[in-house]
Amino acid sequence: MTTLIKNGLVVSPQGAIAADVLIDGEKIAAVLTPGDTSLGNELTSTADVVIDAAGKYVIPGGVDSHTHMELPFGGTFASDTFDTGTRAAAWGGTTTIIDFAVQKFGERVQDGLATWHEKARGNTHIDYAFHQIIGGVDDDSLKAMDELVNEGITSFKLFMAYPGVFYSDDGQILRAMQTAANNGGMIMMHAENGIAIDVLVSQALAAGKTDPKYHSLTRPWETEAEATNRAIMLARMTGAPLYVVHMSAKQAVKILQEAKNDAWNVFGETCPQYLYLSLEEQLSQPGFEGAKWVCSTPLRSKAEGHHEELWKYLRTNDLSIVSTDHCPFCFKEQKELGVGNFSAIPNGIGSVEHRMDLLYQGVVEGKISLQRWVEITSTTPARMFGLYPQKGVIAPGSDADIVIYNPSGRTEIGYHKTHHMNMDHSAWEGFNVDGHVDTVLSRGAVIVDNNAYLGHMGHGKYLKRGLSQYLI
């Protein structure tokens, strides 16, 4: 089957051009200058389906390179399955996710990965790939890292936080980095000083400070900046590339910037929550309400200027990617596990459905350019994690993952509005934004059109990834 998307403005990191996009089956066949009859004229005049994108942007489908479907955390599990989470992603114009397979402490890496394949296989609405969390660095898991790189899992997340759960000490981190330096893999780091945080948490609780806001106050920016610096230095010692996930403190990004300026292979990611939500406005809401916004790294103070600095770092490419760290928990019975003790609130916010819209708001407000929007939400994540040019670009031969985005549309975000995630609330309630995801194609199939869902579970395919295409 052939589909022609006509009259739209095709946006890439290089610019925006008026072009028609011809799709043949699951792939993009041609990107044509409107009115050009020298190439593909016959094909375009006989396309089975024609979609008129006049006045709209035609962009590569979003690539969310940081999600946690069904993550075990704090005695419960993230509430989105691969079914509900990828369906919500599709609604919001994300056509690929990279989720984190988990090696729990004491488990073999391969067994953790097999569990993740079982959770996802046949259950996703869009294409998906995996990173691997290494929850216990030892000889066996280091060997497994080599095996996984050959199987298309080319990035490994380590934690400097959560002692006794996912935590790795510096020696373990160094060994994993040495392994990655050797096999070409990327080390992804949750950079917070978990040992110091645990002391601050105990002291706060002992002093009767139990409200959700203390989650942020016991994880001050210094704990993120110190860990970021340490991770960079350890990576430097080994030559491993380093990708620091969910950065929220401006001081931590400043440290990363210095290493980038020295041309080291270090990269940073932030998430919509750190660009919009804050300690003052959300996490400090009265009573237990703030639990909705407990995530790690934590929401930070707007008064301290983190939010504006992060937007700036997105413009300067010191931050390369905006992913979601999608890790949803219901308020009832999940967030509520932490009533009277903020440290027992499961950490995470659900955003997989709203990332493209929330970041487009940055374009509307003049914080990033239209091209940069596409770059940080689609093209760079695809290149960073070895999926390009299959994903992240509208070009002949690439998968026909395409979003037709309407800049004149409007999206009202909220639990009873544009919310399809498996949560009983929205961390984004009341965010009404310009722009609307009108149509979404995944490998040539229209899965969302005009507020109707046309996709189905099982459509998504597993993607084996190559090495990062950013390494120097």
Ligand code: DUC
């Ligand atoms: N941070 C979160 O907010 N949730 C899951 C794990 C993490 O690192």
Ligand code: ZN
């Ligand atoms: Zn993390």
Ligand code: ZN
């Ligand atoms: Zn995460």
